[in-house]
Amino acid sequence: MSLDQVLTHIDADQANALDRLMDLLRIESISTDPAYAEACDTAADWLVRDLNSIGISTSKRPTPGHPMVVGHTDGPGQHVLFYGHYDVQPVDPIDLWESLPFDPKIEETANGKVIRGRGSSDDKGQLMTFVEACRAWKSVTGSLPVKVSIFFEGEEESGSPSLVPFMKDNAAELKSDVVFICDTGMVEPNTPSIVTMLRGLLGEEIIITGPDKDLHSGMFGGPAMNPIRVMNRALAALHDDQGRVTLEGFYDGVPELPEQVEAQWKALDFDVEGFLGEVGLKHPAGEADRSGLEQIWSRPTCDVNGIWGGYTGDGFKTVLPSQAHAKISFRLVGTQDPLKIRETLRAHMRACLPQDCEIEFHGHGASAASTMQVDHPAFEKARLALSDEWEKPGVYVGCGGSIPIAGHFQDVIGTQSMLIGFGQDDDAIHSPNEKYDLRSFHKGVRSWARILAALAD
Amino acid sequence: MSLDQVLTHIDADQANALDRLMDLLRIESISTDPAYAEACDTAADWLVRDLNSIGISTSKRPTPGHPMVVGHTDGPGQHVLFYGHYDVQPVDPIDLWESLPFDPKIEETANGKVIRGRGSSDDKGQLMTFVEACRAWKSVTGSLPVKVSIFFEGEEESGSPSLVPFMKDNAAELKSDVVFICDTGMVEPNTPSIVTMLRGLLGEEIIITGPDKDLHSGMFGGPAMNPIRVMNRALAALHDDQGRVTLEGFYDGVPELPEQVEAQWKALDFDVEGFLGEVGLKHPAGEADRSGLEQIWSRPTCDVNGIWGGYTGDGFKTVLPSQAHAKISFRLVGTQDPLKIRETLRAHMRACLPQDCEIEFHGHGASAASTMQVDHPAFEKARLALSDEWEKPGVYVGCGGSIPIAGHFQDVIGTQSMLIGFGQDDDAIHSPNEKYDLRSFHKGVRSWARILAALAD
Numbered sequence: 001m002s003l004d005q006v007l008t009h010i011d012a013d014q015a016n017a018l019d020r021l022m023d024l025l026r027i028e029s030i031s032t033d034p035a036y037a038e039a040c041d042t043a044a045d046w047l048v049r050d051l052n053s054i055g056i057s058t059s060k061r062p063t064p065g066h067p068m069v070v071g072h073t074d075g076p077g078q079h080v081l082f083y084g085h086y087d088v089q090p091v092d093p094i095d096l097w098e099s100l101p102f103d104p105k106i107e108e109t110a111n112g113k114v115i116r117g118r119g120s121s122d123d124k125g126q127l128m129t130f131v132e133a134c135r136a137w138k139s140v141t142g143s144l145p146v147k148v149s150i151f152f153e154g155e156e157e158s159g160s161p162s163l164v165p166f167m168k169d170n171a172a173e174l175k176s177d178v179v180f181i182c183d184t185g186m187v188e189p190n191t192p193s194i195v196t197m198l199r200g201l202l203g204e205e206i207i208i209t210g211p212d213k214d215l216h217s218g219m220f221g222g223p224a225m226n227p228i229r230v231m232n233r234a235l236a237a238l239h240d241d242q243g244r245v246t247l248e249g250f251y252d253g254v255p256e257l258p259e260q261v262e263a264q265w266k267a268l269d270f271d272v273e274g275f276l277g278e279v280g281l282k283h284p285a286g287e288a289d290r291s292g293l294e295q296i297w298s299r300p301t302c303d304v305n306g307i308w309g310g311y312t313g314d315g316f317k318t319v320l321p322s323q324a325h326a327k328i329s330f331r332l333v334g335t336q337d338p339l340k341i342r343e344t345l346r347a348h349m350r351a352c353l354p355q356d357c358e359i360e361f362h363g364h365g366a367s368a369a370s371t372m373q374v375d376h377p378a379f380e381k382a383r384l385a386l387s388d389e390w391e392k393p394g395v396y397v398g399c400g401g402s403i404p405i406a407g408h409f410q411d412v413i414g415t416q417s418m419l420i421g422f423g424q425d426d427d428a429i430h431s432p433n434e435k436y437d438l439r440s441f442h443k444g445v446r447s448w449a450r451i452l453a454a455l456a457d
Numbered sequence: 458m459s460l461d462q463v464l465t466h467i468d469a470d471q472a473n474a475l476d477r478l479m480d481l482l483r484i485e486s487i488s489t490d491p492a493y494a495e496a497c498d499t500a501a502d503w504l505v506r507d508l509n510s511i512g513i514s515t516s517k518r519p520t521p522g523h524p525m526v527v528g529h530t531d532g533p534g535q536h537v538l539f540y541g542h543y544d545v546q547p548v549d550p551i552d553l554w555e556s557l558p559f560d561p562k563i564e565e566t567a568n569g570k571v572i573r574g575r576g577s578s579d580d581k582g583q584l585m586t587f588v589e590a591c592r593a594w595k596s597v598t599g600s601l602p603v604k605v606s607i608f609f610e611g612e613e614e615s616g617s618p619s620l621v622p623f624m625k626d627n628a629a630e631l632k633s634d635v636v637f638i639c640d641t642g643m644v645e646p647n648t649p650s651i652v653t654m655l656r657g658l659l660g661e662e663i664i665i666t667g668p669d670k671d672l673h674s675g676m677f678g679g680p681a682m683n684p685i686r687v688m689n690r691a692l693a694a695l696h697d698d699q700g701r702v703t704l705e706g707f708y709d710g711v712p713e714l715p716e717q718v719e720a721q722w723k724a725l726d727f728d729v730e731g732f733l734g735e736v737g738l739k740h741p742a743g744e745a746d747r748s749g750l751e752q753i754w755s756r757p758t759c760d761v762n763g764i765w766g767g768y769t770g771d772g773f774k775t776v777l778p779s780q781a782h783a784k785i786s787f788r789l790v791g792t793q794d795p796l797k798i799r800e801t802l803r804a805h806m807r808a809c810l811p812q813d814c815e816i817e818f819h820g821h822g823a824s825a826a827s828t829m830q831v832d833h834p835a836f837e838k839a840r841l842a843l844s845d846e847w848e849k850p851g852v853y854v855g856c857g858g859s860i861p862i863a864g865h866f867q868d869v870i871g872t873q874s875m876l877i878g879f880g881q882d883d884d885a886i887h888s889p890n891e892k893y894d895l896r897s898f899h900k901g902v903r904s905w906a907r908i909l910a911a912l913a914d
Binding site for chain 1: 656658660662667668669670672673674675676677678679680681682683685686688689690692693694696729732733736737738739740741742743744749752753756758760761762763764765766767768769772773774775776777778781782784786788811812813821822856857858859887
């Protein structure tokens with residue numbers, strides 16, 4: 001009964017909700033660039049003010065970096081913690097933007113109206129879906145259906161250095177029954193999606209040194225070992241002809257899909273050629289015997305993210321370089337052990353090394369995959385609420401990326417997190433001309449209103 | 458008789474010869490940097506003045522770039538053309554120099570006195586060995602034993618763009634019986650060396666494009682083909698386990714060494730481990746069944762001179778890049794056909810390309826190897842003259858590098874060239890702290906005095 005009134009209120013208040021979001025989008029809260037530190041602070045202040053105005057008792061909390069925003073309400077039943085981030089990516093290359101990144105606009109497109117501007121999707125637009133749902137509940141009923149806490153950070157786009165220390169220092173305050181993280185997307189424009197699998201990430205930088213200085217390839221070419229040749233050979237050996245990673249034991253801990261999930265994914269009828277077509281590709285390059293969705297969500301991968309060595313400028317220099325460098329990363333699933341894989345990788349690289357060469361490794365992060373406990377009662381409640389709003393069954397999906405925050409809530413405060421978001425594949429997050437569908441924003445607000453009601457049942 | 462007097466004069470005049478070289482070394486004639494254009498002109502003027510002062514009728518000749526210096530004498534018998542270059546390499550990185558590059562100094566080292574400064578070895582010190590030999594002959598006898606012409610350029614370190622056009626325009630004037638090029642070194646500190654084999658060079662830049670933009674390796678890793686993976690695989694396949702190049706037909710036209718040359722090279726007792734030890738290596742990386750000298754001088758090679766793609770800055774970015782780039786080159790010998798090898802390489806790369814990727818090629822030079830006709834009578838005469846001076850048999854050697862000028866004299870004016878120089882492996886040409894052994898300079902002058910006499914016989 002109240003829910004219907006709340007939804008009606010949300011529809012009626014849509015223009016005001018949009019005005020508020022536009023205000024927040026105008027704040028240039030780029031977290032990586034110290035020149036924007038004050039803007040980050042301004043964004044935190046804006047949120048503190050807005051949350052307090054709707055009766056969520058909120059304060060700005062200092063960290064060594066940008067501040068946290070933490071708010072609480074009293075309420076019956078379960079305790080829900082909502083996480084989002086108010087910082088945004090830098091705007092470079094600025095000349096590729098068709099309008100100013102911090103002068104947000106509503107634009108008509110072939111797929112409907114969109115909110116154009118930096119942070120519209122990642123993550124200001126998304127976090128405001130939850131704030132607006134709370135505002136509507138408060139406005140209509142004077143209270144929220146469950147106890148709600150808010151937790152916004154301002155360093156997500158710069159590696160969240162203050163996050164875990166803050167969570168540790170304030171664990172009791174943040175402890176809750178479930179955490180909602182609104183920083184993901186929908187598997188298809190109309191299919192509400194709850195991410196239940198996040199791939200882990202292992203990053204490694206490798207430096208191979210051959211001669212102790214750059215050489216002239218005429219004087220030394222032949223007898224002097226070229227470290228780029230060694231690097232190419234070692235990296236080329238990481239995949240077989242079928243797209244499988246060849247490291248010994250690499251697939252240990254890679255589970256087959258549960259039948260229920262497999263059935264859901266099949267029902268999605270994912271168009272891998274369409275997905276790849278968006279980026280100029282057509283043929284899936286992962287393991288040949290796996291579907292496109294499995295290749296992104298539930299199968300591990302290995303990618304060279306960067307490689308360099310020798311002369312890379314204009315023209316030609318016949319240098320035989322001293323060093324070759326590569327940055328490579330693995331996306332991990334199931335219970336694959338990142339540290340064990342790091343050791344296997346290093347052993348492989350060393351085995352490829354001729355007597356003369358030396359090799360150096362620098363680890364860049366090693367996080368295991370996360371798999372959510374979908375038998376937590378909130379999962380089905382949220383999925384059904386989403387299904388009602390979107391008039392299409394919500395699905396449990398994977399996410400190829402790594403969102404360490406989900407694991408942190410589990411590890412630091414012992415709370416299960418749920419990733420629900422309304423972004424679309426074409427939102428261009430981290431890129432010029434970022435947008436958020438008006439439909440995502442509006443139905444996102446309505447979705448949270450329904451989820452809050454469902455959790456109260 | 459005269460020769461003995463000339464050699465005695467050279468010994469007596471050594472300090473003055475050195476002063477003259479120091480004067481020339483002080484001129485900052487860096488040809489690649491337009492800021493030094495005037496200095497290049499000054500160096501040309503200096504040489505014109507010096508050559509005229511010893512009775513070689515010389516003028517500065519304009520080109521679209523830096524000027525040529527051309528001089529002539531009358532004389533009996535054969536017509537000898539001498540080539541050198543007065544321009545020098547840039548001095549970066551300047552902070553690695555232990556003294557100022559254009560403030561030359563005589564230094565005492567463990568291996569004797571050296572002239573320290575940019576251009577001391579490459580090529581001002583070398584070209585002055587010939588000028589001083591002419592000066593001594595003129596001074597003692599009033600004439601030269603043979604007809605001598607001089608041809609100096611000022612663009613050798615920047616690709617010699619004006620050279621071939623100038624040679625074509627002045628072919629009749631430059632036509633001669635033999636060309637001496639003094640821009641090479643000695644195979645061992647005391648073994649005079651005539652380079653009779655120059656490797657050719659084929660350069661190729663390759664760009665492989667996968668996705669049409671850089672992707673997030675979390676969202677796309679798996680199904681999206683990574684062009685670095687393709688590049689690594691294709692380049693790794695260019696060598697087999699024995700260091701041989703695998704391209705089909707690559708060894709067509711690679712000759713076995715003539716027995717006489719093989720015997721000379723064996724007698725050199727080349728210490729490949731010592732050679733590699735100078736650059737921090739130990740084990741020859743070329744074809745396993747070939748000697749170190751063959752690997753540098755008479756066998757073809759393939760080297761990746763540069764490779765890059767993806768994120769190459771500090772830290773880590775999990776990008777799945779749109780493009781991978783490589784610059785690769787082949788050193789060619791015998792009658793290997795550079796254009797045919799370019800086609801074979803391109804066919805190999807295309808064969809390694811998955812359906813989705815595109816490939817682009819940019820050719821960077823394609824020159825065949827040069828093999829000198831050692832049966833030209835000047836070769837044995839010069840070799841014996843060198844043997845007299847250095848009290849050790851002169852040898853015909855190879856040179857791993859490519860010195861296109863030798864081929865140009867053959868192709869444009871139809872004259873056989875001979876490469877004789879007195880540089881040492883540790884001269885650090887193109888590097889900080891370039892030097893030229895005083896012994897190379899002094900005995901170089903004496904060597905040319907002897908060679909001129911020998912040619913008159």
